[in-house]
Amino acid sequence: MTLTATPTEQLKIVIVGHVDHGKSTFVGRLIHDTGSLPEGKLEQLQQVAERRGVPFEWANLMDALQSERDQNITIDTTQIWFQTAKRQYVIIDAPGHKEFLKNMITGAASAEAALLLIDANEGIQEQSRRHGYLLNMLGIRQIAVLVNKMDLQGYSQERFAAIERDYRAFLKTIDVEPKLFIPIAAKHGDNIASLSPNMPWWTGPTVLAALDQFHVGQPPEHQPLRFPIQDVYRFDDRRILAGRVEAGVLRVGDRLVFCPGNKSSTVKTIERWHAPATDRAGAGESIGITLTEQVFVERGAVAALESAAPYELKQFQARLFWLGHAPFAQGRLYKLKLATQEIEVELAAIHRVIDAATLETVARPNPTSVARHEVAEITLRTRRPVAFDTHAEVAATGRFVIVDGFEVAGGGIVAPGKYPRRSSEGHPKSDNLYWSFGKVTAKQRSARNGHPGCVIWLTGLSGSGKSTLATELERELFNAGRQAYTLDGDNIRHGLCADLAFSPEDRKENIRRVGEVAKLFAEAGVICITAFISPYRADRELVRRLFDQAGGKFIEVYVNAPLAVCEQRDPKGLYAKARANQIQEFTGISAPYEVPENPELILPTDQLTPTEAVARIMDYLHVRDEDTDISI
Amino acid sequence: MSLQTRRGRADLNPAAAPAPLNKMNSDQASKSGSTSRDPGSGSRELPDCPLQLDTLSKLENRSIYILREAFQHFEKIALLWSVGKDSNVILWLVRKAFFGHVPFPLVHLDTGYELPELIAFRDRLVADWHLNLVVARNEAVLAAGTTFPNGILTRVQCCSLLKKDALKQTLDRQGFRAVIVGVRRDEEPTRAKERIFSPRTAAMEWNVEDQPPEFWDQFNTGFPRDAHLRVHPLLDWTETNIWEYIEREGIPVPDLYFEQGSGERYRSLGCWPCTGKFASRARSVSEIIAELRKTRIAERAGRAHDHESEDAFEKLRRDGFM
Numbered sequence: 001m002t003l004t005a006t007p008t009e010q011l012k013i014v015i016v017g018h019v020d021h022g023k024s025t026f027v028g029r030l031i032h033d034t035g036s037l038p039e040g041k042l043e044q045l046q047q048v049a050e051r052r053g054v055p056f057e058w059a060n061l062m063d064a065l066q067s068e069r070d071q072n073i074t075i076d077t078t079q080i081w082f083q084t085a086k087r088q089y090v091i092i093d094a095p096g097h098k099e100f101l102k103n104m105i106t107g108a109a110s111a112e113a114a115l116l117l118i119d120a121n122e123g124i125q126e127q128s129r130r131h132g133y134l135l136n137m138l139g140i141r142q143i144a145v146l147v148n149k150m151d152l153q154g155y156s157q158e159r160f161a162a163i164e165r166d167y168r169a170f171l172k173t174i175d176v177e178p179k180l181f182i183p184i185a186a187k188h189g190d191n192i193a194s195l196s197p198n199m200p201w202w203t204g205p206t207v208l209a210a211l212d213q214f215h216v217g218q219p220p221e222h223q224p225l226r227f228p229i230q231d232v233y234r235f236d237d238r239r240i241l242a243g244r245v246e247a248g249v250l251r252v253g254d255r256l257v258f259c260p261g262n263k264s265s266t267v268k269t270i271e272r273w274h275a276p277a278t279d280r281a282g283a284g285e286s287i288g289i290t291l292t293e294q295v296f297v298e299r300g301a302v303a304a305l306e307s308a309a310p311y312e313l314k315q316f317q318a319r320l321f322w323l324g325h326a327p328f329a330q331g332r333l334y335k336l337k338l339a340t341q342e343i344e345v346e347l348a349a350i351h352r353v354i355d356a357a358t359l360e361t362v363a364r365p366n367p368t369s370v371a372r373h374e375v376a377e378i379t380l381r382t383r384r385p386v387a388f389d390t391h392a393e394v395a396a397t398g399r400f401v402i403v404d405g406f407e408v409a410g411g412g413i414v415a416p417g418k419y420p421r422r423s424s425e426g427h428p429k430s431d432n433l434y435w436s437f438g439k440v441t442a443k444q445r446s447a448r449n450g451h452p453g454c455v456i457w458l459t460g461l462s463g464s465g466k467s468t469l470a471t472e473l474e475r476e477l478f479n480a481g482r483q484a485y486t487l488d489g490d491n492i493r494h495g496l497c498a499d500l501a502f503s504p505e506d507r508k509e510n511i512r513r514v515g516e517v518a519k520l521f522a523e524a525g526v527i528c529i530t531a532f533i534s535p536y537r538a539d540r541e542l543v544r545r546l547f548d549q550a551g552g553k554f555i556e557v558y559v560n561a562p563l564a565v566c567e568q569r570d571p572k573g574l575y576a577k578a579r580a581n582q583i584q585e586f587t588g589i590s591a592p593y594e595v596p597e598n599p600e601l602i603l604p605t606d607q608l609t610p611t612e613a614v615a616r617i618m619d620y621l622h623v624r625d626e627d628t629d630i631s632i
Numbered sequence: 633m634s635l636q637t638r639r640g641r642a643d644l645n646p647a648a649a650p651a652p653l654n655k656m657n658s659d660q661a662s663k664s665g666s667t668s669r670d671p672g673s674g675s676r677e678l679p680d681c682p683l684q685l686d687t688l689s690k691l692e693n694r695s696i697y698i699l700r701e702a703f704q705h706f707e708k709i710a711l712l713w714s715v716g717k718d719s720n721v722i723l724w725l726v727r728k729a730f731f732g733h734v735p736f737p738l739v740h741l742d743t744g745y746e747l748p749e750l751i752a753f754r755d756r757l758v759a760d761w762h763l764n765l766v767v768a769r770n771e772a773v774l775a776a777g778t779t780f781p782n783g784i785l786t787r788v789q790c791c792s793l794l795k796k797d798a799l800k801q802t803l804d805r806q807g808f809r810a811v812i813v814g815v816r817r818d819e820e821p822t823r824a825k826e827r828i829f830s831p832r833t834a835a836m837e838w839n840v841e842d843q844p845p846e847f848w849d850q851f852n853t854g855f856p857r858d859a860h861l862r863v864h865p866l867l868d869w870t871e872t873n874i875w876e877y878i879e880r881e882g883i884p885v886p887d888l889y890f891e892q893g894s895g896e897r898y899r900s901l902g903c904w905p906c907t908g909k910f911a912s913r914a915r916s917v918s919e920i921i922a923e924l925r926k927t928r929i930a931e932r933a934g935r936a937h938d939h940e941s942e943d944a945f946e947k948l949r950r951d952g953f954m
Contacts, residue, residue: 010687038930078824079817081870088687090868102845106827109847110868138847219685230697231704235733242729244697273732274724274881284685286696288731299704323845337850399848406854407844 009087011216014108016135017117018125019096022148026117026186027080027093028058030207033193036082037061058187078107086212096127101373102323105411108135113142113214115207120159120183121152124167126357132167133356133375136176137319137413139395142214143171143178146207151185155198173359179214182207219284223247224308225254226389226397228339229301233288240271240288241297245281246339246396250289250303252279258301259387260312261545265291296541300341302387302397309421310387310397315348317379317415320370320402321356324409327369328376328402333383334409338400341386345402348381370410377415390414445525449483453522455547456617459534459596460559461588462574463566465605465613466531469559472614473529482527487514489532502585508539515543522553535587537594557617558599561606563588688877692725695865697849698828699729699812702863703736705853706810709863710766712799712954713738715754716901717885718814718866721874723763724883725865726812737764739802739811743794744774745903753886768802770794780905787906787936788944794903796952800836803860810861813954818870819931822946827852828867834858836952862954871931872924879917890915900932908934 015023031037041061049056061080080091094107108114114135118128135143145167153159164181171178182191183199184207190196192207205213225248233240250267257264270281271288281287289303297303302310322328328347336345347370353362356375370376391398391413402410446452456473458466470486477484493500497513500506511534521528534540540556547554566588567575578586585591596602601620603613685693699722702709711726711734713719726734740754758765773779773793780790803811817824827843829851844852855861866874878885891897896909910929914920 010690035928037928038933039928041930078821079868080824081818103843106843106845106847230700233730235730235735238731240731242700244693271731273728273730275728282685284690284693286693286700286729396848401848401850403852403854406856407852408846408850411845411847411850 009216010090011087011113011211011214012090012092012111013113013115013211013214014092014094014111014135014140015115015117016094016104016108016127016131017096018119018122018127018131019098021096021117021119021122021125021128022186023096023117024059024061024093025057026115026146026148026184026192027091028061029186029189029192030091031061031080031082032058033189034082034084034208036080084208084212087216089211096131098127098130098373101130104131105134105138105321105323108140109138109411111140112217113144113211114140115144115146116178117146117148117186118163118167120147120149120156120163123163124170128167129170129358130356130373132171132176133174133359134321136174137321137375139391139399139413141176143176144207144210145178145181146186147181147183148186150183150190150199151188155183155185155190155196157183157199157201170359180204180210182210219245219282220247220395221249221283223283223394224389225250225303225305226310226339226394227256227289227303228341228397229258229297229299229303230340231299232297238271238290239294240290241303242286242288243303243340244286245283247283247394248305249283250281250287255306256291256303257306257309258295258297258303259310260385261301263295263297263301264306265293265295268292296538298538300339302339302341304387310389310394311419311421312385312387313419314383314385315379315381316386316388316419317351317377317417318400318412319375319415320378320410320412321375322370322372322410324404324407325372326404326409327371328404328410329369331368335403336380336382336386336400337403337408338386338388339397343386344383345380347378349379351377351379378412388414390416390419392416442523442525449525451482451525451527452553453483453525453527454553454555455518455522455528455530455543456555456557457518457534457540457543458529458531458557458559459540459599460605461561461563461566461593462533462586463569463571464559464561465603465610466533466559468610469603469605469613469617470529470531472610473617476614476618477527483525484527484529485521486529486531487518487521492517492532502591504536504591507534507536508542511536511539511543515546518543519546522547533587533593535591535593537597540596555601555620556596556599557601557603558596559613560595560602560604565606688873688880691869691873692728692877694849694868695722695725696729698851698863698865699726701849701851701853702810702812702829702865703730706861708806708808709810709812710737710739710806710808711812712814713740713754713765714814714901715740715750715757715886716814717874717878717889718816718869720883720885721869721877722812722814722865724881734761734763737766737806739766739768739799739806739808741795741798741802742767742769743798743903744769745779745794745905747886747888747901747904747907749888750886750901753884757884766802766806768798770798770801773797788948790906791948791953792951795954796836796948799954800952808860810863812863812865814866815864815954816866816869816871816874820945822949823867826862826864826867828864829853830862830864831855832860832862832952836860838950838952840946840950872921875917875921875924879921885917889920898934900935902935906936908936910934 015027017023032042045060046056078093082089092107092111094104116131118124147160147163160183182204183202184191190198191202195206226246227243227250228246229241230243233242252267252270254267255264256267268290270278271290304310330347333344333346336343350367353364353367353370354375355362389397398414400412401408458470460466467488470488474484474486492514497510500510511532514530514532518528518530544554570576574583577583578589587593603616605613711722713723770793778785779794780787815823815826825840827846832838846852888898888901891912891914895911897912897914898909901907912923914923
């Protein structure tokens, strides 16, 4: 057996160009001339063509869909494999019709090199330019241009030279330097696998030889470490942060900072299954890590080395292509996906809309939207800070997609700009969105009130006594001359959160809003008491983080009564309804409650009277006097 | 029926426990691109020896990424497990992605015409790896006997009933919103056009003329409530890649793939009335790989329903077949 067990090197190449410039024909011919067709495939298609009374087309080898063969047009991208002595090739055939640009991008985005076809007869057309422009945006740098259908121009060297001159000039304006131009006639196989006797003037390589000159890319290990967290697993006693190293190298012992935010920890182990244990993972590897100190990290965070962290801002400039049927419009919220982050985003400004087929600025006075198939230079504004790099620095964290409704509707790359780096405190110094500072300081407010603002966050099952405690505590504080106000779960859901239901997402949003409102109250100098089930640890943690960042006080109080006790109390008759399946997703019955890990205070209300419980909170505030400055 | 792979006993540890590394022989370890090529010093001052990921490792890492994305977005997800070589590779990749665990059920579409060796192999693996198996059968049709060999149906209609409808029934019954399927682009031209995250309508239809864009590994994870999603982690693998990976990792596959004295073997496993063997002398995984590098016969040449008409398979797939 001579078999070498080393798998072959593989290179992905996309074939692009204007519709009818012969892409599928070229690929069909390439596959045939390299002996890569399955046995009987050519004969089968020739018979089919004969039966249907149409001429045989090489493109039929690629156009698999009946509608494609009927119309002689490629609708969706496809892939086919062939082998040279050097390596295996994956050929991605992309449609050239403008209507199917989304499919062209789908095909081209995974390629490492591109062959762009231009019809010698028709010359440079709209998609020849648009595809050239998009290849550049997609980060494909290895490009060869094939001038096809040379037979229709009498294999004229002058015609070839003219097209090369014009198209080179175009590509130069977008900083693209093609490796070479080759004259071919795909239908007849000229200069594809062997040099053509019809073009003795051509001294360059065949297409096949040119392909072997392309390089197989390797993951960017030389760039700064970027490890976006995909998920956090707890299948066993390990808490594993899973993800793919997108750039750089990750090592056991690395001190990581999780962006956005200022959490940091150290890599304890690198986890893989059925692979040798190593203390190193390079770009391109899907791995897991465990940390020496547990910090709250969730999907979306980008782990980096402190010395070379990504930007963390709510605003950046980008170049974007739009594929959606509905335009990308200002004044609407979309979803931004960048690495594993998903954040609400809006189109803050349009600087220029470009016609990618001419490179000219689209003459539309004060554009407020980007239409299908347009390219634009824009500014995006996100709801929360996003961790990113410019596309030139790190590709994987320098590009994004925009989701409109259910589907990806656009993509873009982060443009270079003067973005401020993260400050030592870990949050952005400036992102062009300024917090407006009033002239009354927090200190002045607490001097007037005799205490600073804070939030006392009561969490626990329905019926555990949160509302009772909140009401009693509010009165107690009020009677003591303090500024106090209660945000009650039911009351908030009547107004501010009337649009939300009880799914995990809605609960999360409910708590986020309450957190923001509580923070405003606290900043206004009020002792804000909240009474919400707030069952998810992550949601409460987010609110705590809000206060951490703003320097406010967040006091988490776990109102702890056993489920059986709560169910027996059932003050609103909700447990009975939940048991009867009349209420879905009811905490404790059909939805989880995650017990606080480190609350400031735990109140076992099955053992305490309301008065005793309130007294514990008052005690806590007294005891914590020096820490909290809440002198009651 | 043994789970012996042709390169030695496969790792049959329970899903709950990661395989001990000493089960991998040194040969495997040295071949694996995901192993360390680090000079070992760990010192930051020394220049990095860049890690060259080979094709198999690139495919493996990307498939793991895809599986984790799918699991992250869909609580109600299942792996459609045909018990053939491709879905066994996915099962292996699932254990890689989730560190030895298989955190969702496996659905086997049992047409009632499965090769008996396949069922025996399936049950062994389920027991040894502690898998959560859901068997999907279109009992009504099987009871009525309206299936291809003895009914009046064409092969394509039979496939539609026994596989597509059985899947639909299981999706509805179990409430799965996403299924992981082991199709590959090189198997068949309509599969070449697939997306990795590929939506199906409530009626299971594939809208192939207007598929959503998919690039930069940002997958479409939102879709209407009554639709479901197919996830295709092996889309970019070739048949040769699959066997090379089976060889590298020592993944168990049914013996049906190997020639056992008859001068023929199965290349693709399906229902016994519709799946033919082909002439081969390959008795081990490495012999299969050597054979594949030379052959020009299509993988699914032995699958009769693909060839009933020019667009037979396209029609099946548009209607919701895998």
